[in-house]
Amino acid sequence: MEFKVGDIAQLLQGEVLRTTENNSVLVKIAGKEHTVRLLKAGTNEFEFILDNTFHHAKILQSGSAEVRLVIDGQPLTVKKHSKLTEVLEKASALGGAGGGDRNLISQIPGRVVNISAKTGTEVKKGDVIVVLESMKMQVAVKAHKDGNLKEIKVKQGASVARNDVLAVIE
């Protein structure tokens, strides 16, 4: 399978060659064989020794196409696909994978202290839509794109969680 490590845009070919006794696996990563000795396996947590070095991995989100994990304290996103190169090429030809999302998402948890824009108005990317407060700090949540502010989903004083939809821009 091919893997693309996010942020650093590194492509790595990886496959399991065989599992051996002693909870070890022979893998091939980027053309090199390695023995991985598994020390602990939870449902989303692994401890293993790769090339004589201990690693701790915590899988935060594991989809069929993308895995978000923290390895030795370092957060990483890895895209996986059996024909990853093709997919990536196609995606870039189309001008980006996702496409514009309508939802304005809160990156932090907090309380809504101000609604700074009006439903139905045109907003520009970067305009402040909502102000949240957390830890005695005020954080402005700005429009992620130009468009019409269809709906504001939160009210003054409300608590929002991380990843909650705050507004819809179309």
Add this chain to the structure above:
Amino acid sequence: MEFKVGDIAQLLQGEVLRTTENNSVLVKIAGKEHTVRLLKAGTNEFEFILDNTFHHAKILQSGSAEVRLVIDGQPLTVKKHSKLTEVLEKASALGGAGGGDRNLISQIPGRVVNISAKTGTEVKKGDVIVVLESMKMQVAVKAHKDGNLKEIKVKQGASVARNDVLAVIE
């Protein structure tokens, strides 16, 4: 209900008067009313504030008659009974509650490095029956009573867990 706190042989009357909102309970212990505010409740772990002081309790073993727990790091055994006083009086009249157990129990985990007594012989309380090794220390396990050594349940070199039966003395 009456409770007898082991080691210190203290008798305490205790009852729940009522539960209130806010995860609190009004209890009466030794004739005094207290409000207990429950902060965290697991199946065998509790955190609560009693008389304005925080306590952490871990229930190790909970039977209908006896509870072993660790409270703020202090191990305690508590006997409980609705008519505890009567039972204790009866028990002491009979000359002790339990009666002589046949089994010689290991108080520690370890490996058997020596069997020091022979099956079928008469042993005296305090005679060394088995020697265990743990943490580079040798620990002699001694007969808990006089009697005939009916059976030795372990072999040289074997590993034993805490509370394993090592031998039977009748």
Add this chain to the structure above:
Amino acid sequence: MAMSKKIISILIANRGEIALRIIRACRELGIKSIAIYSDEDVRAVHVKRADEAYHIGPAPPAQSYLNMTKIVETAKAAGADAIHPGYGFLSENENFPEMCEKNGIIFIGPTAKAMEVTGDKMKCKAVMKKAQVPTVPGSDGIIEDVEKAADVANKAGYPVLLKSAFGGGGRGIRLANSEKQLRQEFEMASAESRAAFGKAALFVEKYLQRIRHIEFQLVRDSHGNSRHLFERECSIQRRHQKLIEMSPSPVVDQKTRERIGEIAVRAAEAVDYLNAGTAEFLRDPEGNFYFIEINSRLQVEHPVTELVTGLDLVKLQVAIAQGEEITFKQSDLKMNGCAIECRINAEDPFYEFAPSTGAVPSCNIPYGPGVRVDTYLYPGCTVSGYYDSLTAKLLAWGRNFDEARVRMRNALDEFTIEGINTTIPLYRTIMDDPNFIKGDLSTDYLDRFKIFDKMNEDAKERAKEKASAAVASILLQSEFVKKAGAAQTAAKSSKWKMRGTSS
């Protein structure tokens, strides 16, 4: 006003790591510690560790940790004979010591009178000038006339800042590089101020560039004995918030230390200061020191001073509050080695320091030679959005700066906090930065040396190093866990569900 009463119980009007710090000092002194807590803090560590804990109100600070009346009532009900305010919350509110006094409770900190002066920047500046403590050149007070402003500016030298007396936190400040610009800006600023506050209240101050923030820890007892406990350099800041503090400062030699230390003591005496406080200075690249203010409380960064002096500042605070005399002379104090503190804030340095709150299922607090941590974190705790973002203070001591720095670097690697983002990656980059290593600090350090770019580079570098291991983990997961799931349904135990040992 040298009272003398042995304190037997202290109510701690605070939460978090500082409450725990004060609890520990109480235990050492054999004093009963009384915690207070809001609804949000029922499972906070200060509640668990105090001798007693009292519920004080709902989560919002105004209804709990800032509720003076309720706190004083609680103190009386609990039989506390003293209150320690910690830092933040009520610690610099001059009404609080007053209320304590009225209720016969010892306030562990300065008098209301001293607080009133130190709390008013302009009043304090006037007192300091009188005591010949050097302050930032500029107007003595509010200036309403542009001619006067130009006079002051010419004397202080350009560039100057025009500051609105009603501003704060960087708002209402205008820069003028020449008299011409000053005159223009003055008119505009006056108009702005009048529009907003009905009054043009401006003052003029010399604009100091590439400054370092250097402060002196002070203690003064009720018998009039004052000591300074050397300096701390706190130049690494972000938006006027200190991130890293250290002692000694790389630019303060023994002679300067003694000279500015004496000025700091003079400042404390000028306001008849009581208990522990801090005289803050700015230092320009020419080596001039300008007093800016006295922080009339125990500061977040006080452990830096504890590590280099061996003193316990909280215990010293209690002794002073009890009316005891300071037992050491200035000459008894010797600086031993170097200490650095990093404030581990629950903020995401990769995302504009966005607050990061929530459950912390597990954490590893570093330890070992030369490492000290003050924190409220424990596995299973919660970082609340209601209070400030400081979750831990990580300190490293070494015989010299470099030993302290390397220990800090390693301790940052050992410090893991699951579930929230913290400023740890930023500090890792700083500890390795050549400018930090050679002591080239200033309050604009982060921007000047593009530290955030470096931090992002470091993160990428680490990601590169971990790429193979990341791929290996995904392979492991697909190989083991899926099989294990199937196997576990069939049999109860599985080869892949392992315990601590392997055969």
Add this chain to the structure above:
Amino acid sequence: MAMSKKIISILIANRGEIALRIIRACRELGIKSIAIYSDEDVRAVHVKRADEAYHIGPAPPAQSYLNMTKIVETAKAAGADAIHPGYGFLSENENFPEMCEKNGIIFIGPTAKAMEVTGDKMKCKAVMKKAQVPTVPGSDGIIEDVEKAADVANKAGYPVLLKSAFGGGGRGIRLANSEKQLRQEFEMASAESRAAFGKAALFVEKYLQRIRHIEFQLVRDSHGNSRHLFERECSIQRRHQKLIEMSPSPVVDQKTRERIGEIAVRAAEAVDYLNAGTAEFLRDPEGNFYFIEINSRLQVEHPVTELVTGLDLVKLQVAIAQGEEITFKQSDLKMNGCAIECRINAEDPFYEFAPSTGAVPSCNIPYGPGVRVDTYLYPGCTVSGYYDSLTAKLLAWGRNFDEARVRMRNALDEFTIEGINTTIPLYRTIMDDPNFIKGDLSTDYLDRFKIFDKMNEDAKERAKEKASAAVASILLQSEFVKKAGAAQTAAKSSKWKMRGTSS
């Protein structure tokens, strides 16, 4: 033999807290740390923290941590240019430095030659006598004739001990209070020795009573520079095992410190010692010091010395092994404050110190002002029965003994280790014991002051204090959990299953 080679990677031939301690020193020095581990230690903390970790064999020490050949092979395969032995295991085996040298690996410790002398008590004693280091009065070597024994005993003064050269650990030792008794005991002991070993090999030594164990930390470089790093008192022992160590000793004043320190340095020079070591002395109630042995390794209790001198002994060891000269003079060293160490052993002090092993689901490692912990514990770790019982070293530093003692007392309360029994309750009792507080120590301290009785009393006292809370927990359990169980079956969520907050 002053070699000089910069070390770039170190294999640590050990496990547990000392392996972690050495890993930390390597990180500070920028040296690659290479761990080894047995099957039992796959999830041990030293495996997780080292730069690299190599599997070395099965759990039993003889097949792993004592397997010299395998360890040296691993070092070569991993490209290690030095080996640190830690304490225990191979640290005092003179064959190990020899094998390292043959394989071109630097051994971080003394030379095989020095080890050979220090490892042979009688040989060492002879060398020391020649160097005018005071030793315990007695025979120079083995005595086979009773008349000679009586001569030696009369010179040393009664009581004396008759020791079999083949004994050890308290076996084969007989006490004689008079010449008459000596003659009787000598015959019996000779017969016993002949029966057991075919040879009567006895020696005579003055029986010292109510002695204190006081040792001096030494360092000596390959250029012949020797320093002593002051004393540690380790009188609180159980069956010759140290439990508590501290520096300074309450009975060593500066003059004595200098005098005995010089003798210790002389002892190091007499055996051409290299690297860190410890000269151990007994002190009788009259204040006489008697050298007993040199421990030719880094000792368990070395952090006590680190806390009062500010030095990092492991980094110093590496520097010396690299052929560097010691950079400080004897007069540069100053004792700063007081440090106490308690060895947190996985043993049950209420049950004859029975070993206690198994999983540790959770633990709270204390921290805060003046507290240092060296440990291999972490939540979820396992305490193995294959290795020794030391799980953690808890240290407290203070400006004086009493500050250190109180901090230790509090840190002991904060230290919780779930799943195993430890010696913590014993140390709690000792920290509060008036005899300990006034410094009335001796190697029979525990028996002399009936400390175990006191510990049992303390436990009962605590049980009394906790009785109401215990009853309350049982009432809570019956009230909540049972209901919750029923409720949970019906609805998925229950009132009694709470999260961190309450309304």
